[in-house]
Amino acid sequence: MIPTSVVAAEEVGFPSGFPLLPHPVEMIVGLIAFGIMYWLYKSKVVPRMEALYAERTAAIEGGMEQAEEAQAQAHAALQQYEAQLHEARTEANTIREEARAEGALIVTELREKAQAEAARITESAQRQIEAERQQALVSLRSEVGTLSTTLAGRIVGESLEDEVRQKGTIDRFLAELESGNVRPEKVGASASVGEPSQAQQTELDLGNGDS
Known part of the structure; x- marks a missing residue:
């Protein structure tokens, strides 16, 4: 060529x-x-x-946009999770404080109820003890009165069950005490061995004479 x-x-x-x-x-x-x-x-x-380049560019840009959108969504989800976690912690602290305050209130109420119940029981026991003491005093006074009456009857030689005779005998006994006819050793002997006194012997003799 x-x-x-x-x-x-x-x-x-x-x-x-x-x-x-x-x-x-x-x-x-x-x-x-x-x-x-x-x-x-x-x-x-x-x-x-150019179409392939534009398509590839659009795909790349779309992927980048999707990645950025996914990253933004992930960041928003992370912020939402952190906010929810903070809210949950705050709520848990609030519940804990409320439970602590409620527990302290319950303990205080139980303590007050226990103290009130103890005071009530103590007061009831004191009233019962006082009532029993008064009852014992009444019973003791009655027994002491009975023993005193019996002892005085033995001393004067007469029964003091009858109120009239009791008054007369007591008056006579006081008169004998004033005149000195009642000697303490005679009273002690009569009270100890239960032997009849001179007044009792006189009364017995009068009773036998009437019969």
């Missing part, structure tokens, strides 16, 4: 110093073919490449 081009260049009149120049027809055909190829490339290949 080179020799043909050289011959053609010489025939046309090109200088002999440019042996590698193509034939003008080849240049025209090459230009037409290049134009056709350029048109095909520009109309077919470039749009598809």
